[in-house]
Amino acid sequence: MKGASLVGRYSKELRGKFGLWPTWLPDAPLVVGDFGRVEKGVFLREGHIGDLGVGLQTAEPQAHSDQLFASRGVRHVLLDGGMSEATAGTARARIDFGRGFGVFVALRKCREERAADMITLANQMARCKEDGRWTDRHCLVTSVMKAQSALIAIDSDGGGSLELTANAPASDLLTLLGGEAKIASESSVGYRSLVSAGCTPLLRLSRLSAKGDLLMRGNPTPAPRLLALDPRVGLEAPV
Numbered sequence: 001m002k003g004a005s006l007v008g009r010y011s012k013e014l015r016g017k018f019g020l021w022p023t024w025l026p027d028a029p030l031v032v033g034d035f036g037r038v039e040k041g042v043f044l045r046e047g048h049i050g051d052l053g054v055g056l057q058t059a060e061p062q063a064h065s066d067q068l069f070a071s072r073g074v075r076h077v078l079l080d081g082g083m084s085e086a087t088a089g090t091a092r093a094r095i096d097f098g099r100g101f102g103v104f105v106a107l108r109k110c111r112e113e114r115a116a117d118m119i120t121l122a123n124q125m126a127r128c129k130e131d132g133r134w135t136d137r138h139c140l141v142t143s144v145m146k147a148q149s150a151l152i153a154i155d156s157d158g159g160g161s162l163e164l165t166a167n168a169p170a171s172d173l174l175t176l177l178g179g180e181a182k183i184a185s186e187s188s189v190g191y192r193s194l195v196s197a198g199c200t201p202l203l204r205l206s207r208l209s210a211k212g213d214l215l216m217r218g219n220p221t222p223a224p225r226l227l228a229l230d231p232r233v234g235l236e237a238p239v
Contacts, residue, residue: 006101006154006156006191007024007040007041008040008041009101009103009154010022010024010103010152010191011041011042012041013071014069014103014105014202015041015231017069018067018069018145018202019230020202020203020204020231021041021043021202021203021204021229021231022202023043023199023202023203024042024043025193026152026193026195026199026201027150027193027195027199027201028045028200029199029200030043030045030141030144030200030203031048031141031200032056032058032113032114032115032142032143033048033049033054033056033115033140033141034049034140034141035047035048035049035138035139035140036138036139037137037138037139038139038229041231043141043203049124049125049128049140052128052133052134054121054124056115057115057116057117058113058114058115059114059115059116060111060112060114060146061111061112062111063111064109064110064111064148065109065110066106066107066108066109066110066174067105067107067110067147068107068173068174069103069104069105069106070102070103070104070105071101071102071103071104072102073097073099073102074095074096074097074098074104074155075095075096075098076094076095076096076104077093077094078091078092078093078170078171078173078176079092079093079094079163080092090165090166090167091166091168091169091170091179092163092166093163093164093173093176094161094162094163094164095153095161095162095163095164095173096160096161097153097155097159097160097161098158099155099158101154101155102154102155102160103153103155104151104152104153104162105150105152105153105201106150106151106152106173106177107147107149107150107201108147108148108174108177109147109148109149109178110145110146110147110148111145111146112143112144112146113143113146114142114143114204115142118142118225118226121142121226122209122224122225122226123224125140125224126208126224129208134208136207138207138208139205139206139207140205140206140207140208140226141203141204141205142204142205142206142226142228143203143204144200144202144203144204145200145201145202146198147195147198147199147200147201148178148198149177149181149195149196149198150193150194150199150201151164151173151177151181151192151193151194152191152192152193152195152201153189153191153192154189154190154191154192155188155189156189156190156191157188157190160186160187160188160189161185161186161187161188162183162185162186162187162189162192163183163186164181164182164183164184164194165181165182166178166179166180166182167179168180177196181194181196182194204228205228205229206226206227206228206229207226207227207229208224208225208226208227209224209227
């Protein structure tokens with residue numbers, strides 16, 4: 001499978017599963033306020049709105065969650081949890097790709113960081129558009145999913161496999177990622193990334209409304225707003 005097709009398949013699978021845009025490469029350091037454009041299902045960063053003189057406040061809930069996704073035909077199993085005397089402290093897991101284009105994603109301790117005041121932000125972006133600093137083709141990152149650790153693997157031709165080990169007991173593959181996991185062996189995997197120092201694998205994109213059709217109470221002038229780009233169908237919806 002060619003690289004472009006591999007990336008396209010990965011993007012399509014994750015957009016359908018999470019309703020968010022995947023970062024490519026998965027460990028690219030994207031943040032809320034980055035802007036750019038979407039090409040073939042991939043966000044291409046061009047800059048940050050701070051460079052345009054736009055202020056931004058963000059909010060990040062304390063609660064976190066784990067996320068795991070395996071596309072059709074992908075199997076994953078914990079071979080050894082490292083609970084026995086013989087293997088104490090060493091856990092092993094294996095991922096098998098039964099067909100080409102298979103995608104596997106495991107995200108540990110995810111939190112969403114998002115823009116805190118969308119109305120103020122939309123007004124600032126509208127002023128940027130008025131003086132030529134912003135165009136209709138631009139998209140804005142209005143939230144990112146931050147993961148403490150992550151494993152992302154994409155099969156190329158089918159029949160690939162990946163085996164991981166960790167220096168700590170584990171009850172499943174997600175907890176294995178928290179135990180200094182490393183890739184012990186692999187076969188016919190088109191792309192894989194094991195991140196232990198944090199990453200932003202998923203993001204939400206918004207675009208400034210071209211029509212400004214949201215009317216503020218008592219004001220006949222259409223107010224600008226940011227519309228979320230739905231990655232599953234390519235439509236825009238209010239945020």
